Amino acid sequence: MNMTWIAGLLVVVLLAAGAAPRAAADGKKGPDHDKRIAWWREARFGMFIHWGLYAVLGGEWEGEDYGKEMGGASAEWIMLRAPVPREKYAALAKQFNPVRFDAGQWVSVAKAAGMKYLVITAKHHDGFCLFDTNATDYNIVDATPFQRDPIRELAEECRKQGIRFGLYYSHAKDWYHRGRSEAKRPTDSYVKMVQAHMREILTNYGDIAVLWFDMGDRFTSINTSYGRIVRKLQPNTLVSGRLRGSEGVSDYKNMPDRTIPPGNVDADTETPMTMRLNWGYDRDDDNWKSVKEILELLSLCVCRGGNMLLNVGPTPEGTLMPEEIERLTAVGKWMDVNGEAIYGTTRGPFGYDFEWGAVSSKPGKLYLHVLKWNAKGIKLHGLKSTVARAHLLADPKRKLTVDQDVEAGTITILAGTEAPDANISVIVIETEGEVTIDRSATGKYHWDKSHHRKPAKARAKRSRRR
């Protein structure tokens, strides 16, 4: 994980040093913004679900694989990328009968993983509505043999199990209702349909925690009209960063897909992350991230001040994949022990990472997320406060030996020869009084985990071409 000095310097520039953990609410977002977004700042970790007609195809059309693992867009883009003619794609609805769908199970998997909110695709770019709507027949209740409304079932389950419920909605791209070119201004009837959807979504399903707009186009005033409906009908609903409405309409920023902040962020920021390459279900994408990789991404994201929305792409039968359940269960076990270092924390006060990992914080406390254990001690520099005590989240009763060299400005914590957690161990430092840091301190380490790995098959394809 060592970096060259040049890259190190770049990182120092990217990482905003300083102790102020969170920027005050942007005035344009209104006086209630801090109150509205408080739960989201506490939550830090949520589940993203991409589910729709594309699941039936699993990334393949007429024997060709269009998944991201083949260098394509992503399985849910197949209608555009194959391309699948509109009527043939719409006919897939007759095959979409996810009888094994169990909202209770999906929500309990998210809950057991330690996720505090869930966001599912009500309508993706293919225009198919996964909810009951009067504004188009192209929806799961009217067009499929399934005839149930999974959005309603999930909304109810989330309420029952105490998870916040949010909806993704593709407002700009809609290959079925709007056509394939977003360069043209949407027709009035398209805009009216989206506005009708907004009203249905915000009145028929109880509290909507987040409306996750995606890939907004340049028609700012139209986009703003959608955001305004949200504000009017459910003033507490958070609006994602990709609406592209006028300033202040979105409540937080979104990082590019699968990208954690490269350095500290003070604005409310969320990373959408995949567990493998594709968002939607893909039959043969085996590029699964390991539990360790997922936890590293979550830890680093949180240590830099961001939330993470981790995606699952359920099957056309309505089930989560065993690989997803397995990973989320393991993540949940880690969260049971180490959740204190995630929930309600803000970014670490340093403007750099450490050789062993990174830091998240709460008033008077620092959480050292140790990605690389060192039997000789975990060494930290740049902290001016005196350390009152330190312990492992995995072993709260055992006080750790702390060697604080005030002159050198270093702290070494001896926590044993073996890492208590094979993935990430967390050490908590409590300081005397509030955390103060030495602003002149710098560091040269950066955990470069901002991008997921490149599709192996696509790489192979490209190199064959050369």
Ligand code: FHN
């Ligand atoms: O095109 C979509 C993609 O299918 C997926 O929904 C992601 C999730 O953040 N958003 C878009 C690309 O940025």
